[in-house]
Amino acid sequence: MQSVMSLPNAVEELTCDGSFDAVSFPGNGTPSAASGRPSFAARLQSASVGSKIPWRQLSVVAAITVGGLFVARVFSTVLESGVLPDNPTLHFLHQNMVTSVIGFGLAVYGCRVNRSLIAEQQRREHLGPYKLMRLIGSGGMGEVYLAEHELLKRRCAVKLIRSDKASNRKMLARFEREVKATAQLTHWNTVQVYDYGCTKNGTFYYAMEYLQGLNLRQLVDENGPLPPGRVIFILRQLCAALNEAALFGLVHRDIKPSNIFLTERGQMFDIAKLLDFGLVRPASFGTCPIRNVSRQLQGSPRFMCPEQAQGQKPDCRGDLYSLACVAYFLLAGHAPFEDDNPVMLVVAHASTPAKSFQEIGVAVPSDLSAVIMKCLNKNPDDRFQSPRDLQEALDLCDSSQEWTWRNAEHWWLDHPDDTHHLLGEHGSVSDTIPSVSAIASEPDETFVCNDRARNDSNG
Numbered sequence: 001m002q003s004v005m006s007l008p009n010a011v012e013e014l015t016c017d018g019s020f021d022a023v024s025f026p027g028n029g030t031p032s033a034a035s036g037r038p039s040f041a042a043r044l045q046s047a048s049v050g051s052k053i054p055w056r057q058l059s060v061v062a063a064i065t066v067g068g069l070f071v072a073r074v075f076s077t078v079l080e081s082g083v084l085p086d087n088p089t090l091h092f093l094h095q096n097m098v099t100s101v102i103g104f105g106l107a108v109y110g111c112r113v114n115r116s117l118i119a120e121q122q123r124r125e126h127l128g129p130y131k132l133m134r135l136i137g138s139g140g141m142g143e144v145y146l147a148e149h150e151l152l153k154r155r156c157a158v159k160l161i162r163s164d165k166a167s168n169r170k171m172l173a174r175f176e177r178e179v180k181a182t183a184q185l186t187h188w189n190t191v192q193v194y195d196y197g198c199t200k201n202g203t204f205y206y207a208m209e210y211l212q213g214l215n216l217r218q219l220v221d222e223n224g225p226l227p228p229g230r231v232i233f234i235l236r237q238l239c240a241a242l243n244e245a246a247l248f249g250l251v252h253r254d255i256k257p258s259n260i261f262l263t264e265r266g267q268m269f270d271i272a273k274l275l276d277f278g279l280v281r282p283a284s285f286g287t288c289p290i291r292n293v294s295r296q297l298q299g300s301p302r303f304m305c306p307e308q309a310q311g312q313k314p315d316c317r318g319d320l321y322s323l324a325c326v327a328y329f330l331l332a333g334h335a336p337f338e339d340d341n342p343v344m345l346v347v348a349h350a351s352t353p354a355k356s357f358q359e360i361g362v363a364v365p366s367d368l369s370a371v372i373m374k375c376l377n378k379n380p381d382d383r384f385q386s387p388r389d390l391q392e393a394l395d396l397c398d399s400s401q402e403w404t405w406r407n408a409e410h411w412w413l414d415h416p417d418d419t420h421h422l423l424g425e426h427g428s429v430s431d432t433i434p435s436v437s438a439i440a441s442e443p444d445e446t447f448v449c450n451d452r453a454r455n456d457s458n459g
Contacts (some may be wrong), residue, residue: 150163159208160203190244212419217258239394269411306350311351320375371393371397
């Protein structure tokens with residue numbers, strides 16, 4: 001079997017599929033910046049303008065001009081022939097005939113164009129029964145919009161696949177896989193999918209529940225590390241969601257702070273929602289030799305499990321490793337391994353033991369620390385064997401009762417700016433739409449990389 005120490009050379013040869021808009025792995029292992037791209041709304045606007053010369057519009061304007069000159073010439077001929085009586089009004093019309101006819105023609109045509117543009121804009125602001133309201137996020141595959149179902153008047157989030165990706169069969173397969181995997185999961189802590197479709201112009205989309213709040217990356221960045229009780233409170237919910245996925249034979253493979261969202265549901269707070277099943281796959285129990293798959297890499301380098309780092313296909317125990325990395329981040333304020341070079345992060349997950357909380361000087365209860373460090377074992381057999389096992393271990397921690405629904409409610413009502421919720425009338429919570437500036441950037445890019453020479457239809 002290929003040794004782990006030779007992994008950097010293999011990883012350096014990886015290139016990311018540009019269709020996923022992730023950063024690439026140059027030869028020196030330094031990530032290049034993700035290229036900027038216009039939003040869906042900007043593309044809609046630019047589509048109406050276009051870079052081509054509007055020959056049709058120019059032809060109409062030319063026809064109106066020629067028509068105006070022709071009408072003026074005919075009128076002048078008739079007036080000079082003496083058929084019409086000599087009248088000051090006719091002389092005035094004769095002098096301004098060209099301007100009047102051309103101006104009237106352009107006004108009529110302008111009104112028609114304006115009505116067409118308004119109708120086109122309204123059409124483009126709709127996707128099936130959904131009216132797009134505003135952009136609330138973006139990713140490698142596309143944009144996410146706040147939308148409203150026009151009949152139900154229910155707000156939802158509509159995810160669109162980017163038009164430049166629509167012709168990529170792998171991208172469409174990944175998009176459809178994400179929809180189907182999420183749709184069959186009904187747990188409270190998994191984001192719910194309402195609808196999936198394709199418009200007449202070929203735009204693929206799916207509608208899911210609209211969540212307001214903040215992801216775990218934002219939570220730590222804005223408020224610092226979390227208390228142990230709250231971390232357990234969040235982890236237990238995620239274990240329940242992952243347990244359902246495991247029972248369906250699904251592995252998420254991209255668990256990270258930005259893919260876990262805290263929201264409010266039914267006046268219950270700190271509801272953790274698991275997002276983005278774009279890399280989901282049926283579980284593959286056991287391991288396979290690194291030499292057979294060492295040139296495939298998928299996941300987020302700071303939070304990927306050793307099996308992914310070595311090119312293997314993880315089972316649910318790989319998700320538990322990534323979840324433990326998230327717990328480490330919540331408690332310490334940083335992931336178990338930090339490096340600007342993604343290749344070094346991959347190698348660290350594959351070969352370097354994570355430092356304990358005691359070693360990095362972070363005060364964490366010993367029982368909770370032991371649970372997290374067990375999940376961070378390199379060998380899957382040394383971890384908890386299922387999400388339910390991890391959940392039961394968390395229940396036994398002394399800090400498991402330190403954070404309750406009441407604590408969560410108080411925190412949310414004390415932080416309306418962070419969660420984008422405001423206390424409304426009669427004590428109810430009314431939502432506010434976060435501004436574009438409130439949408440956090442993604443520091444943990446998801447890599448979907450394959451060997452240049454391979455044609456991996458599985459993505």
